[in-house]
Amino acid sequence: MSQPHAVAEGALSERLRGHTARVSVVGQGYVGLPLAVELARAGFTVRGIDTNVDRIEALNAGRPHTPDVESQELAALLRAGRYRPTADFAVLADSDVVIICVPTPLGKSKDPDISFVAAAAAEVAARFRPGQLVILESTTYPGTTEELLLSLFEARGAVVGENVFLAFSPERIDPGNRAFKLRDITKVVGGVTPACTRLAALLYLAKLYENVFRNVNIALANEFALMCRRLGVNTREVIEAAATKPFGFLPFYPGPGIGGHCIPIDPSYLAWKVRLNGYEARFIHLADEINRAMPAYVVELVEESLNRQRRCLNGSRILALGVAYKRGVGDTRESPALEVLAQLQQRGAEIRYADPYVPSVVVDGNVLNAVGLSDQELSAADCVVILTDHLEFDYRRVVEIAPLVVDTRNATWECPAAPGRVTRL
Numbered sequence: 001m002s003q004p005h006a007v008a009e010g011a012l013s014e015r016l017r018g019h020t021a022r023v024s025v026v027g028q029g030y031v032g033l034p035l036a037v038e039l040a041r042a043g044f045t046v047r048g049i050d051t052n053v054d055r056i057e058a059l060n061a062g063r064p065h066t067p068d069v070e071s072q073e074l075a076a077l078l079r080a081g082r083y084r085p086t087a088d089f090a091v092l093a094d095s096d097v098v099i100i101c102v103p104t105p106l107g108k109s110k111d112p113d114i115s116f117v118a119a120a121a122a123e124v125a126a127r128f129r130p131g132q133l134v135i136l137e138s139t140t141y142p143g144t145t146e147e148l149l150l151s152l153f154e155a156r157g158a159v160v161g162e163n164v165f166l167a168f169s170p171e172r173i174d175p176g177n178r179a180f181k182l183r184d185i186t187k188v189v190g191g192v193t194p195a196c197t198r199l200a201a202l203l204y205l206a207k208l209y210e211n212v213f214r215n216v217n218i219a220l221a222n223e224f225a226l227m228c229r230r231l232g233v234n235t236r237e238v239i240e241a242a243a244t245k246p247f248g249f250l251p252f253y254p255g256p257g258i259g260g261h262c263i264p265i266d267p268s269y270l271a272w273k274v275r276l277n278g279y280e281a282r283f284i285h286l287a288d289e290i291n292r293a294m295p296a297y298v299v300e301l302v303e304e305s306l307n308r309q310r311r312c313l314n315g316s317r318i319l320a321l322g323v324a325y326k327r328g329v330g331d332t333r334e335s336p337a338l339e340v341l342a343q344l345q346q347r348g349a350e351i352r353y354a355d356p357y358v359p360s361v362v363v364d365g366n367v368l369n370a371v372g373l374s375d376q377e378l379s380a381a382d383c384v385v386i387l388t389d390h391l392e393f394d395y396r397r398v399v400e401i402a403p404l405v406v407d408t409r410n411a412t413w414e415c416p417a418a419p420g421r422v423t424r425l
């Protein structure tokens with residue numbers, strides 16, 4: 001028969017793997033807020049607890065106080081009910097995981113002031129529920145988890161490693177650092193018992209798995225687009241038809257490749273780690289190969305479209321719509337649009353681009369400044385290539401005026417067009 005502690009560990013493991021665990025992050029400061037947002041993005045239901053009611057009010061209104069969290073993203077998670085800021089510790093009672101990220105300043109005598117940790121931990125211990133994982137992320141001296149937290153839980157009858165799992169994971173974030181954000185920094189996890197370490201590692205692994213899932217499914221949609229082209233079938237129509245099944249299917253759409261500082265990168269971290277453990281992550285490698293080949297495929301589509309009009313790419317004027325890696329943001333990190341532009345330029349095309357969020361970009365060492373999307377720009381282009389489907393673009397107008405359109409985002413899906421004028425993925 002299974003031991004009770006193995007049952008508790010197994011139940012929590014299931015909820016962490018399935019992203020159904022309820023997570024509370026105590027302290028919504030420079031560390032706690034980005035962490036709560038990351039976990040909500042990974043699919044968990046997250047409550048952000050803070051004693052500062054003004055901060056909670058601002059967060060509920062969608063106003064983040066740190067540059068590490070974008071207001072658009074915060075608003076989307078609030079709308080979806082995946083992240084809820086609150087000053088009420090009562091939500092701890094039904095939390096599967098509690099992460100403590102409160103301040104650890106120095107006192108007047110330069111001794112550690114762990115009163116915030118002690119106060120937060122007391123609130124958590126007072127509402128302790130068997131089977132909870134509690135992680136301390138505040139920067140503190142060695143021994144705090146065992147000396148302070150453990151005794152608070154033991155006083156409530158909890159047995160560590162059996163019905164409560166305690167771990168310490170130092171947060172190493174550098175707020176405002178655009179090169180290294182929370183997700184770019186390796187997590188170090190230490191549990192009071194091996195089961196505590198396993199559960200804490202699982203929580204952070206869940207985030208990587210979610211990105212692998214998206215990466216692989218986007219690659220499948222991209223490869224499917226290549227297959228549909230060979231068969232003369234409209235990819236979008238097939239995906240929309242498949243999505244009418246009310247269960248067992250989640251639609252992903254093809255695009256010019258993957259970008260941002262998450263999906264193209266995180267899976268490679270996992271692949272690297274498992275390679276050190278003697279295993280090759282084949283799905284991850286294949287998805288990466290397919291996704292990274294998409295910009296070249298887009299260039300091929302532009303060439304083919306021009307070719308049909310007896311024009312060649314060399315010397316043609318190409319207007320790119322969107323260079324950001326996704327709709328509604330100005331972030332061009334890892335953006336596949338930059339690779340498409342670089343390859344078009346290398347083949348002699350004259351490149352211009354419009355993007356309301358990105359005033360200038362560097363392509364192959366050359367600085368390009370954005371142009372406004374006017375009728376004149378559209379008609380002067382030999383081909384318009386849609387790389388980011390920003391909502392600000394008037395796609396009907398684009399299809400009406402541009403002589404040729406290559407649409408990698410299916411933004412023109414509902415725009416009537418003469419045969420041969422618009423090529424879609």
Ligand SMILES: NC(=O)c1ccc[n+]([C@@H]2O[C@H](COP(=O)([O-])OP(=O)(O)OC[C@H]3O[C@@H](n4cnc5c(N)ncnc54)[C@H](O)[C@@H]3O)[C@@H](O)[C@H]2O)c1
Binds near residue numbers: 028032049137138172
């Ligand atoms: N900011 C950094 O650059 C950074 C980097 C790595 C580690 N750390 C460490 O992370 C911890 C948190 O730092 P921070 O920068 O997020 O601090 P912060 O001051 O930005 O935020 C802490 C938040 O905790 C709240 N708080 C205080 N007591 C509380 C309680 N009992 N219950 C609930 N909420 C409470 C505060 O109102 C505040 O919003 C510290 O130990 C710090 O040393 C900080």
